[in-house]
Amino acid sequence: MSHPTPAIVPQSAVRPLPRWALVLLCLAYAIAGFVGRAPWRNSDMASFGYMRELALGHTAWMHPLLAGMPPDGDELLPLWLGAWAIQLLDGWVAAELAARTPFMALLLITLVATWYGVYYLARSPGAQPVAFAFGGEAQPADYARALADAGLLALIACLGLAQLSHETTSHLTQLASTSLLFFAGAAMPRRMAWSVACAAAGLFGLVLSGAPMLATLLGLGCTWLVWSSTRSTEARLRTTATTVLAALTLAAAVLALQLDLWRWRIASMDYAREWQGLLRLFIWFSWPAWPLALWTLWRWRRQITSREYHRHLLLPLCFVLVTVGATLTTQPADRSLLLGLPALATLAAFALPTLRRSIAALIDWFTLLFFSASAIAIWVIWLAVQTGVPAKPAANVARLAPGYEPGFSALAFGVALTATAAWCALVYWRAARNRAVIWKSLVLPASGATLGWLLLMTLWLPLLNYGRSLEPQVAGVAAAITDKQGCVAGYSLTRAQIAALAYHGQLRVATVSQQHLCDWAVVDADLGPALDTLLPAAQWRLVARVKRPTDRNDVLLVLRRAGNRP
Known part of the structure; x- marks a missing residue:
């Protein structure tokens, strides 16, 4: 029928x-989100590491490896x-x-x-x-x-x-x-x-x-x-x-x-x-x-x-x-x-x-309030980071991202300001006219989502890179390793950490079969008691403990073979 x-x-x-x-x-x-962003930890960084190894000819195209490890x-x-x-x-x-x-x-x-x-x-x-x-x-x-x-x-x-x-x-x-x-x-x-x-x-x-x-x-x-x-x-x-x-x-x-x-x-x-x-x-x-x-x-x-x-x-x-x-x-x-x-x-x-008119109006009002409030919050926190006012958001950012040094980008500020102005114009257009077109109820949700994403990827991008990238932590590891010509043995490291050490730190992380040839080692502190078994204190000495700035529990240990001097 x-x-x-x-x-x-x-x-x-x-x-x-x-x-x-x-x-x-x-x-x-x-x-x-694609332009200007550093590779973020976990899968984004790990994938980039494999891509770079393939591009440099360090691994086979059908069986890509990173420090001897296949992808997840x-x-x-x-x-x-x-x-x-x-x-x-x-x-x-x-x-x-x-x-x-x-x-x-x-x-x-x-x-x-x-x-x-x-x-x-x-x-x-x-x-x-x-x-x-x-x-x-x-x-x-x-x-x-x-x-x-x-x-x-x-x-x-x-x-x-x-x-x-x-x-x-x-x-x-x-x-x-x-x-x-x-x-x-x-x-x-x-x-x-x-x-x-x-x-x-x-x-x-x-x-x-x-x-x-x-x-x-x-x-x-x-x-x-x-x-x-x-x-x-x-x-x-x-x-x-x-x-x-x-x-x-x-x-x-x-x-x-x-x-x-x-x-x-x-x-x-x-x-x-x-x-x-x-x-x-x-x-x-x-x-x-x-x-x-x-x-x-x-x-x-x-x-x-x-x-x-x-x-x-x-x-x-x-x-x-x-x-x-x-x-x-x-x-x-x-x-x-x-x-x-x-x-x-x-x-x-x-x-x-x-769709009934009342439901369409409810979608419009909810979207308007939600994304407008989100945009205001993003701008307020950015201003707090840049100027210290309001003081409470600035203190919260300083507590969550210790060591972060804010900077000003005229390009990012201009894009964010243009996007915000476009949102205000769109809201005025939608409120001033009772449009009969059937797609009208989704204009504000799509534009609001784009506005929020644009503001995050412009105003907040340096802060997000600092918090979600492994680059700050790897910089501390690379600074502790004085001899970058040899290999580095990695223990209990993720694929993303290995990729970050190779790209950001310009270090050569050895495969499992080559680790005994390395004079330097980078170890995840969570390895615990097994560390003394793998790297006995009589043969290795601790050079540095490097924390990830936004996570005190994420610590990398840098060790050097005891028979070598800086």
């Missing part, structure tokens, strides 16, 4: 968002992209910025693929609004463009997208690959050539980024939905599209098998103890898309349960369910949930044609 669509949209409500504004918003969001995961594609960029831009920009260049492109690809994915889903017959008796309903192309604008705004507004989409790790390549596959499932068979190319890039990108199971599940889901939800008048194209998708999915699975990338990654979790943390993650990470997505599932419930397989609802729902399943069974959970944001934003977009 065919159920009527709940979308009632006049032509006046589907005016497109000005292209220049949308492009500027995407560029501001994508560039901020099976990702190859992100390491290759970063290494190629370092080689290509050598001498033009710093290695850390060069490594981020392809990841800026990957984030932009994610945004573009999401826009086009929503566009083609909105062009499907089941997604069209109700036809008016005397005409005046939204035209299909205009309706699809307006919903695509809304879907892109919903994605940018998601709070969990900001940091993880600006790290040079496999999670961003997985996100871009998932978005390309999502577009392919939405556009087939209407745009066969582009869809096949994007499906291939998405499936193989997921495999080479360490997610072969997700590639297989999402590929099979797209294949089934393209076969089930395509109209009978397109039977020939439907058969071709599903055959190609099935073949590409099989090829991706075979590639993962050939490269030995299949791994059992199901993590045992105590859900009785961790459900509260997972619930908080779901609530804040995908805000504000998830409430709108739930509204979509309620208002379009008859289309979801009908026998006509409406792809504009089932395709994003399939992607969301697969990524939520991965979130509940793998660690870290937020990295898995990141891959579901484009599909969740798509479901959020389809809520707008059915």
Whole structure:
């Protein structure tokens, strides 16, 4: 039985968002956080370390190593992209910025693929609004463009997208690959050539980024939905599209098998103890898309349960369910949930044609208050760090980041001031006019998220680099080591610490088999009593204890072989 669509949209409500504004918003969001930022500790620093080793020719491309250690995961594609960029831009920009260049492109690809994915889903017959008796309903192309604008705004507004989409790790390549596959499932068979190319890039990108199971599940889901939800008048194209998708999915699975990338990654979790943390993650990470997505599932419930397989609802729902399943069974959970944001934003977009005016007004007021208060707090703390007034925020920063010396950047200040002025102008525009366009409720959330990210990555960036980078601690280690020509033995060090010692400290960290040749050692203080066994006091003497400024418990010990003198 065919159920009527709940979308009632006049032509006046589907005016497109000005292209220049949308492009500027995407560029501001994508560039901020990549330019000027030091590699942050943990996965961001570790990935950069492997990229640099590959670019310098110190390790094999198929089996990258850092001080003899393989990566934590099976990702190859992100390491290759970063290494190629370092080689290509050598001498033009710093290695850390060069490594981020392809990841800026990957984030932009994610945004573009999401826009086009929503566009083609909105062009499907089941997604069209109700036809008016005397005409005046939204035209299909205009309706699809307006919903695509809304879907892109919903994605940018998601709070969990900001940091993880600006790290040079496999999670961003997985996100871009998932978005390309999502577009392919939405556009087939209407745009066969582009869809096949994007499906291939998405499936193989997921495999080479360490997610072969997700590639297989999402590929099979797209294949089934393209076969089930395509109209009978397109039977020939439907058969071709599903055959190609099935073949590409099989090829991706075979590639993962050939490269030995299949791994059992199901993590045992105590859900009785961790459900509260997972619930908080779901609530804040995908805000504000998830409430709108739930509204979509309620208002379009008859289309979801009908026998006509409406792809504009089932395709994003399939992607969301697969990524939520991965979130509940793998660690870290937020990295898995990141891959579901484009599909969740798509479901959020389809809520707008059915949204009540009171709910839209509530979203606007909440967004206005939340992001305005956040921006004011960021500015106040920056002023306190620069001038000492107000005194309490300045004292808190001095306590949390001892030794930090603030500096003033005219460029960063100008960008932050321009972004804040643009936010004020947008708020005035939104409050002064009762716009009927369906994407209006997501303009403030997306712009507010971009404003907050821009302010953090300009005004607070030096402070964040000081607190989240390993560079200050490594500088102390490098200063204690007087002979930098030889090797350094590392004990109980993470991959990020080894990468930071090699890049920031210009030290050569030895592999396990070479550690006995080194006259210097850098040891994590948490090694405890085992330190005396590995490095007996009769043979080694302590030279320095170097703390990370923002964490007193993170201490590195610098030791020298007792038979050597400074």
